[in-house]
Amino acid sequence: MQNVKKLEIITDTLEMKEVCAVLEAQGVSGYSIVRDVVGKGERGWQSGDELTDVFKNSYLLTTCDASEVERLIEAVRPILKKRGGICLVSDAQWVIH
Amino acid sequence: MQNVKKLEIITDTLEMKEVCAVLEAQGVSGYSIVRDVVGKGERGWQSGDELTDVFKNSYLLTTCDASEVERLIEAVRPILKKRGGICLVSDAQWVIH
Amino acid sequence: MQNVKKLEIITDTLEMKEVCAVLEAQGVSGYSIVRDVVGKGERGWQSGDELTDVFKNSYLLTTCDASEVERLIEAVRPILKKRGGICLVSDAQWVIH
Amino acid sequence: MNLDLLLSNLLNPPVLFFFLGMVAVFVGSDLDVPQPLPKFFSLYLLLSIGFKGGVELNHSGIGAQILWTMGGAIFMALLVPLYAFWILRRKLDVPNAAAIAATYGSVSAVTFIAATSFLSELDIPYGGHMVAAMALMESPAIIVGVALSRLGAGAQEGEKAHFDTKELLRDAFFNGSVLVLIGSLIIGLLTGEEGKKALNPFVSDIFKGMLCLFLLDMGLVSARRLNGLKKLGTFPIGFSMALPLFNAVLGLLVANWLGLGKGDALLFCVLSASASYIAVPAAMRLAIPKANPGIYVTMALALTFPFNVLLGLPIYLSIINRFWS
Amino acid sequence: MNLDLLLSNLLNPPVLFFFLGMVAVFVGSDLDVPQPLPKFFSLYLLLSIGFKGGVELNHSGIGAQILWTMGGAIFMALLVPLYAFWILRRKLDVPNAAAIAATYGSVSAVTFIAATSFLSELDIPYGGHMVAAMALMESPAIIVGVALSRLGAGAQEGEKAHFDTKELLRDAFFNGSVLVLIGSLIIGLLTGEEGKKALNPFVSDIFKGMLCLFLLDMGLVSARRLNGLKKLGTFPIGFSMALPLFNAVLGLLVANWLGLGKGDALLFCVLSASASYIAVPAAMRLAIPKANPGIYVTMALALTFPFNVLLGLPIYLSIINRFWS
Amino acid sequence: MNLDLLLSNLLNPPVLFFFLGMVAVFVGSDLDVPQPLPKFFSLYLLLSIGFKGGVELNHSGIGAQILWTMGGAIFMALLVPLYAFWILRRKLDVPNAAAIAATYGSVSAVTFIAATSFLSELDIPYGGHMVAAMALMESPAIIVGVALSRLGAGAQEGEKAHFDTKELLRDAFFNGSVLVLIGSLIIGLLTGEEGKKALNPFVSDIFKGMLCLFLLDMGLVSARRLNGLKKLGTFPIGFSMALPLFNAVLGLLVANWLGLGKGDALLFCVLSASASYIAVPAAMRLAIPKANPGIYVTMALALTFPFNVLLGLPIYLSIINRFWS
């Protein structure tokens, strides 16, 4: 197993397309997204029950090498600044197959 | 980045409303919920395929300061006792934006 | 709280039934699954928007004792080899209730 | 019992699609009706049956006879859980006995709908007010069930009791199904012939088809539940067949005493015999957490529902045919 | 204003189901219409209204009068956001003022549909080209709104502007609702009577019923939004009632000047008065992130929509009845 | 080939909605038909087509001619994958060749349905038993495809083979689509005229509309898949147009030899020409993991399906018109 950093990003569903674009621009090769996430934060309750996706979040999970973390974060931060949401970094081990 | 504790709670969808209430009563300002989670545990298979939400779980993710963990856990434990489910605590770093 | 290992597996929705079978054969008593996960990896974009579940992933979360990790991983690896996907291992604390 | 009735019941599309769903599970097919489609079908069915009932009520008007029927319905909804609980306590602990009792005190809308389509096939008329009767029978059992569990369990849950009560009453009287049913009924009552002209193609013409889709899913869901049976043991299994029969007979006595016509009598009887697997379980899950839904949902969904829809309807009707002049 | 009109509007099923949805939220029911069902209903409604409009257009043909109406529609869609912005700036910052202005410049398809069913109930004819007018009014306001926010905000976002523009134009002219509406319109126009024969049971007969389901959900959604009102303060609340009225009157003046018939005039007026809560918010969310959707969605959905559907329609029609000979 | 046929095919609503879906993707619209709506539409279509076929079979009865047609259908389903595999092996490895072969041996229900609506528009009659033929053609190709991959690959997967087989047969013969199709067919066969009266508004009147919604989504999905084409290279692209044509001609020869009428002949031909993108891919994904779904799904969905629906139907029919007296 190989040590990796796990990145978890939760932000607007509408913004996820841009998040992916930014990550891929940084050379991220793989990620997973859970599209329907509701939640609460500074901008209040994102109930996901509207007709638009305006009040819905998505959850993105990706992994990267410890050395890349900073770069990825800096790339994503402006989006979170503009849009809100969170980004968590934690340690994990990747099962090579 | 700032060190935080990551709380993950999985329990009955029907009970999530109370979990949120309890967490907010403890001053938790933000959390995310994935509504449709199926799974297996002591109480058997939660297939989520019924007409009611009786056999469905939800997943809640929130973060807090290391100092708050105990308090939050104690607040949530009674629900998990009554209802079943799990609560995981792990370390993470919060990207300030 | 008790120290546990957290296993996260993301692979084809169609393959999840086998993953569960394998884990249960290894004596795993509890796990949770998020059925609709889209994502990107070596095998390209899993958009989940097809009529079949062929291009859809699922996310499985389970916990085990540090001593069991190796055994579980070895059991799951062949599936990931055949099918693709990822398996992450990380540390967490289980709230006993 | 009359074989023609049995066949004419088994050989209509909705019931056959229910079979198809069960078969799909037995042969291990991947056939699935993913959420929220079942919720869509049941929303449609409740809206349609409620609206049509309201329109008929608008025509017939609300007379004494109808009010008596309502009274009888509530009476059954209160009575059934009481003696069900008393029987169940012989074998089960308080929470499970109370939850099951509530389940059987309440009603199954789809069983009711199957009964109406069974009647319309045999050209037996029935009154729109029976829909109102159904709506009235959904909630009381929930209250009775929880009260029984409280009394039986003593005050240990006392401190949370208050909050529960508020929540509970809301779940009992304002849960989704009750609200849509009563709401559509009132809307049908208000708009009458006008409204019927506007909505008839939607609530009537395609109704049978939507019912087929829903019963297809019911077949899947209840067949899946059947795997849970082994764990149940013989008592609950026998109970989930015997009680409906007993309730049905009692219901027929009341219906006869109320002087209901054949159609209304069958519906009244089916309401008494059926068990809830939507509204009540959701309420019990919150109000009686110690009760195991694997028991009360399985009994209502995997046994009582198929029993009523497949065998119950023709049985009850043949009884009516014998005793109604 | 005419009371009969008010009642005949409030007492038709779709509006009553909208009430039912609101009631469900007020009594704290768990009634829910989970996604993607609302998306299904709106997809169906857009497809049907578009297709039927196209078929009628195929019959009527496209004359000068119709082209003038289109022009008038676009004119309103460009004008409304301008003065709305000017008013809103008195109290709000640039981003929010611009987003709200765009919301009110665009249209609400469901309000339009409610108006058509209100008309057909009163047997007042209207032209299929009004659907085309609606389609044309969806997009321009988005462009105007964003332009206003750019001008107001100065060039600080300049560098990202270009990319935005491309995205923006696409969101404005090719967003799902516009595309389905225009696409179905063209398909109706191409297939005409033939197509109508094939699709009529689907797009006409069950239409009212699907509208009821959708309005049931609209009732739920907009009642939930009402909780957000307190935070809004009095100005936006007053604004979301006053502006529709003003837009309606202006719309009626234009309609009269264009010489539209009663039916078309009401639809034209409703288009001017209605605010978008689907297409525009999605676009604004991306184009004007600094604007708070909690304000512009709440105003359009929780106040302006109910206002138009419940009170607006009869009010506007009674004005027409007075001034149209 | 006959231009009128081409136009009368392209200018009917379902095909135009398929175009609309493709256009939406090309202009980068956010239009989306989220799951499980497509599953709902396909469930509805399978149920309706199956039920109607069963009812017609109930009328026509099952004669020798019909049994011969069934035989011919199975023959085609077994033959096509064999020579398809033989051709594909020239350029592709065993797993992919086998998976693609299976895909083309099986059928596309929607292509079949498009063909029926094409026929009914031209008032060309066809038999309900063709639905049964379709149902029979879904599964065999799956078995053949997997057998081919096993033989080609040798015994290296041997040890898992047994378990696979069980799973495989189930996926082949009891997968959701096959089960609903055959189940509804039997239900139609059993209930006959009675059942038709009950379900006709649902399975017939709104059928075309539901087909439009489903094809709208098919347009979206297959246009999205088109992006995958570049990676495919020229061989698969050419193959996914050439093979259907070849299969169609072969199918027509068999149909002619079987002495089928024009309508049945077209359907038989379309079944031979069409490729599966629902049942087979799901089975192949599990049975031949080494095969890349990005190839076989893209070929069937993004090329063969549109080819058959847009050009194939008129081409095949004009051939029939020439050679059938």
Ligand SMILES: Nc1ncnc2c1ncn2[C@@H]1O[C@H](COP(=O)(O)O)[C@@H](O)[C@H]1O
């Ligand atoms: N502390 C947190 N833990 C988990 N999710 C959060 C947290 N804070 C915010 N979120 C998620 O991020 C979304 C946007 O947050 P915000 O921008 O603060 O409104 C919320 O709707 C939540 O889904």
Ligand SMILES: Nc1ncnc2c1ncn2[C@@H]1O[C@H](COP(=O)(O)O)[C@@H](O)[C@H]1O
């Ligand atoms: N070890 C575990 N890992 C992940 N999820 C679990 C675990 N145990 C239980 N769960 C989840 O918690 C739900 C309720 O658990 P239980 O109360 O043990 O039946 C299960 O349906 C699972 O979704």
Ligand SMILES: Nc1ncnc2c1ncn2[C@@H]1O[C@H](COP(=O)(O)O)[C@@H](O)[C@H]1O
């Ligand atoms: N680095 C990663 N982080 C998160 N999810 C991943 C990662 N790599 C692959 N995945 C998920 O695993 C699925 C299959 O991966 P692959 O087999 O590499 O195509 C992808 O569709 C993603 O959902």
Ligand code: NA
């Ligand atoms: Na009952």
Ligand code: NA
């Ligand atoms: Na407007």
Ligand code: NA
């Ligand atoms: Na074929």
